[in-house]
Amino acid sequence: MRKNQTETAVLGALSVEPMTGYALRVTIRDVLGHFWSESFGQIYPALAELERRGRVKRRGSSRPGSSTFALTGSGRARLKELLAQPVHASPPRNGLMLRLFFGRQLGAEACRSLVLEARHDAARRLKKYEAIREELELDDDHAKDRPFWLLTVSAGEHTARAAITWADETIAALDEIGPSIDAPKQRRR
Amino acid sequence: MRKNQTETAVLGALSVEPMTGYALRVTIRDVLGHFWSESFGQIYPALAELERRGRVKRRGSSRPGSSTFALTGSGRARLKELLAQPVHASPPRNGLMLRLFFGRQLGAEACRSLVLEARHDAARRLKKYEAIREELELDDDHAKDRPFWLLTVSAGEHTARAAITWADETIAALDEIGPSIDAPKQRRR
DNA sequence: GGGCACATGTAAGCTGTTACATGATTAA
DNA sequence: TTAATCATGTAACAGCTTACATGTGCCC
Numbered sequence: 001m002r003k004n005q006t007e008t009a010v011l012g013a014l015s016v017e018p019m020t021g022y023a024l025r026v027t028i029r030d031v032l033g034h035f036w037s038e039s040f041g042q043i044y045p046a047l048a049e050l051e052r053r054g055r056v057k058r059r060g061s062s063r064p065g066s067s068t069f070a071l072t073g074s075g076r077a078r079l080k081e082l083l084a085q086p087v088h089a090s091p092p093r094n095g096l097m098l099r100l101f102f103g104r105q106l107g108a109e110a111c112r113s114l115v116l117e118a119r120h121d122a123a124r125r126l127k128k129y130e131a132i133r134e135e136l137e138l139d140d141d142h143a144k145d146r147p148f149w150l151l152t153v154s155a156g157e158h159t160a161r162a163a164i165t166w167a168d169e170t171i172a173a174l175d176e177i178g179p180s181i182d183a184p185k186q187r188r189r
Numbered sequence: 190m191r192k193n194q195t196e197t198a199v200l201g202a203l204s205v206e207p208m209t210g211y212a213l214r215v216t217i218r219d220v221l222g223h224f225w226s227e228s229f230g231q232i233y234p235a236l237a238e239l240e241r242r243g244r245v246k247r248r249g250s251s252r253p254g255s256s257t258f259a260l261t262g263s264g265r266a267r268l269k270e271l272l273a274q275p276v277h278a279s280p281p282r283n284g285l286m287l288r289l290f291f292g293r294q295l296g297a298e299a300c301r302s303l304v305l306e307a308r309h310d311a312a313r314r315l316k317k318y319e320a321i322r323e324e325l326e327l328d329d330d331h332a333k334d335r336p337f338w339l340l341t342v343s344a345g346e347h348t349a350r351a352a353i354t355w356a357d358e359t360i361a362a363l364d365e366i367g368p369s370i371d372a373p374k375q376r377r378r
Numbered sequence: 379g380g381g382c383a384c385a386t387g388t389a390a391g392c393t394g395t396t397a398c399a400t401g402a403t404t405a406a
Numbered sequence: 407t408t409a410a411t412c413a414t415g416t417a418a419c420a421g422c423t424t425a426c427a428t429g430t431g432c433c434c
Contacts, residue, residue, distance in 0.1 A: 103337035
């Protein structure tokens, strides 16, 4: 754990191209957003700390009151070191699964709604991944990074498709178990 | 967010059957573990708070120094209320994807290892889900809960299978991009 | 001149993890 | 008898989120 996590994301983003702290916020949100998030309150402190240690260098302002940060040699080395560290799986906390697991208390109908919603979300994500894929094909600036970026897009696509299949199966299953548990009192009134 | 999360998990577990705080720890780890986690440091305080509010009742000790907690009527109502609240998606933090995204810095070979490891993990999880499924088929005590529990097992299976497929594709892709970027200096020595 | 996007930070507060402290019971 | 498991808690700390404070430049 440690705040290595933030450090890695910040150094990584700067390894693609130098940018301001603000641009870092936006990049992490828009580009890494499918699998990563940083609370913005951490980015500036992390950047300051990295500067203090000589991992990044603050370059003159593109305009007053702003500065662009670039990786130093030591910063690039540190990034490689961080990336080589073992992946620390964050403990799972899936609110949807928690609700389904206690679905007997929640009721089959409410479960159905939740699953439908999850299906919509997954479908929306899938479309987005396809859009990103197309966008990447046209982007010649990052040809060296692209193959790696596509791996993460592919992971998103696989996950989203699995979620859709699961949701469809689950809705069918809920239709079967639903009536018998949820509304036993008004069967054929 | 709020500690509603812990409250929901604790009340939910107690809705299945009354148990001690210790059993709660074990149950949450072993039964909900596929999609949920609670830090144990929170369980006892949450339990104390729930007792104070009359959501759970502490029943005589099964043995000295221990007490069994059971849901009260108000506790069951509270659980339903909590389950009906919108799912709050926790911000994603996938360390594997972060490493792959910056795979150019890490190197294709190291990426390959990470993906292989992920494949092993997914295969192991898949086997575990199948074991849980079989175990559930034999368990007559929780017939009413079972259909809902199976939904979460199914989700795990779909996710794990998707991860395996993705990993296989990804390893193939890395084999293609790997050599040309990673070891250009010693091509055909 | 008004609003929006760019830009940099700080502080309070909540959440969650980890390690510790303590003791009873049971099985080898 | 000693190790493992059952059992209940507390305290310190690390990490993250949210809201706030402040200011510039650009476009309509």
